[in-house]
Amino acid sequence: MQEQGLYDTFGRKHNYLRISLTDACNLRCTYCMPDEKVIVTPSHKMMQVDEIVEIAKVFVSLGVNKIRLTGGEPLVRKDAKLIIQQLAKLPVELSISTNAVLVNEFIEDFKQANIRSVNVSLDTLNADDFLKITKRGEFEKIKQNLFLLVKEGFKVKLNMVVMKGINENAILDFIELTKDFALDARFIEFMPFSGNDWNREKVFTQTEMLQLIQTKYNVLKLEDELNDTAKKYKVPGHKGNFGFISTVSNPFCNTCNRLRLTADGKMKNCLFSEGETDLLNAYRNGINIEPLIIENLQAKKQALGGRFDFENIENRSMIKIGVKTKPLIMHNKFPLRR
Ligand code: SAM
Numbered sequence: 001m002q003e004q005g006l007y008d009t010f011g012r013k014h015n016y017l018r019i020s021l022t023d024a025c026n027l028r029c030t031y032c033m034p035d036e037k038v039i040v041t042p043s044h045k046m047m048q049v050d051e052i053v054e055i056a057k058v059f060v061s062l063g064v065n066k067i068r069l070t071g072g073e074p075l076v077r078k079d080a081k082l083i084i085q086q087l088a089k090l091p092v093e094l095s096i097s098t099n100a101v102l103v104n105e106f107i108e109d110f111k112q113a114n115i116r117s118v119n120v121s122l123d124t125l126n127a128d129d130f131l132k133i134t135k136r137g138e139f140e141k142i143k144q145n146l147f148l149l150v151k152e153g154f155k156v157k158l159n160m161v162v163m164k165g166i167n168e169n170a171i172l173d174f175i176e177l178t179k180d181f182a183l184d185a186r187f188i189e190f191m192p193f194s195g196n197d198w199n200r201e202k203v204f205t206q207t208e209m210l211q212l213i214q215t216k217y218n219v220l221k222l223e224d225e226l227n228d229t230a231k232k233y234k235v236p237g238h239k240g241n242f243g244f245i246s247t248v249s250n251p252f253c254n255t256c257n258r259l260r261l262t263a264d265g266k267m268k269n270c271l272f273s274e275g276e277t278d279l280l281n282a283y284r285n286g287i288n289i290e291p292l293i294i295e296n297l298q299a300k301k302q303a304l305g306g307r308f309d310f311e312n313i314e315n316r317s318m319i320k321i322g323v324k325t326k327p328l329i330m331h332n333k334f335p336l337r338r
């Protein structure tokens with residue numbers, strides 16, 4: 001008999017919820033933010049602190065025991081500290097993904113919330129390249145905050161999006177960094193989202209990355225954990241590890257345990273899913289969201305949200321996973337209570 005929990009129709013158990021706190025950001029990474037002017041969701045359409053907590057509680061009651069805060073940049077939200085404090089009271093392993101610009105202001109809050117794992121996005125160790133990729137001059141601050149997190153004993157995963165012809169050579173700089181710093185560098189294949197000018201030629205695949213690394217280093221394959229998205233390796237003698245997230249060349253959907261909640265309270269069962277369920281509007285109208293969560297999960301496709309044609313993908317940009325895709329369940333008949 002199947003244990004209790006959030007199972008989809010392929011028998012995958014879902015215990016991990018990624019909550020986007022905002023679609024705003026203090027950087028403009030070319031691969032993430034659409035080129036056109038970003039329209040940030042108005043505050044009243046976003047989940048408020050109590051709504052985030054109450055909706056999260058329902059997921060927890062159904063079996064979620066890991067929550068990661070993301071965005072946009074989660075730490076730009078004015079009430080980020082309060083949200084972290086409140087979610088820390090739930091029986092979950094709480095973690096966060098951040099660009100680290102504001103991390104120094106949050107070290108104590110992370111510690112008090114028992115956040116042990118922090119994912120930091122950084123795509124190069126060269127200040128000029130950083131400015132080209134992010135369109136903002138925050139490189140030194142991020143570097144300092146990255147080292148601060150390591151020094152303070154956080155488990156740091158450093159996420160680099162690798163784009164062919166743009167930053168692939170930074171891979172070797174990050175491997176060198178793992179020599180003295182106990183962090184996990186993770187090299188992510190460039191994924192397609194609306195407005196990010198993706199094409200297959202720009203994808204530097206996991207195989208190409210490994211070949212590049214092996215031109216300079218001997219590497220050792222490490223054992224991967226069951227639901228881990230990264231294939232892990234190590235250079236013997238280095239303090240840190242490295243890994244690849246190969247969503248494009250070799251997706252890891254068969255062990256997926258992730259659910260997503262956008263900053264405006266829509267549930268997505270996959271990063272690439274077309275359908276989404278408006279949990280916030282339902283919650284505001286006093287509707288029990290538990291069956292909606294289960295219904296959404298039952299519609300989860302076996303792989304990549306059922307979309308295998310990356311060339312023609314129309315998806316919310318990463319910051320908006322959050323802007324509109326097809327509703328899975330329509331709750332327009334329940335207007336917002338004012
Ligand atoms: N602002 C935070 C940050 O940068 O870590 C959290 C949100 S960001 C959208 C979450 C992760 O998505 C980051 O690691 C980022 O590098 C990754 N990401 C964004 N766009 C991507 C793309 N087109 N392909 C692959 N990864 C992407």
Ligand code: SF4
Pocket residue numbers: 025026027028029032033071072073098099121318319
């Ligand atoms: Fe902002 Fe993170 Fe997207 Fe960069 S990857 S634009 S830091 S949300």
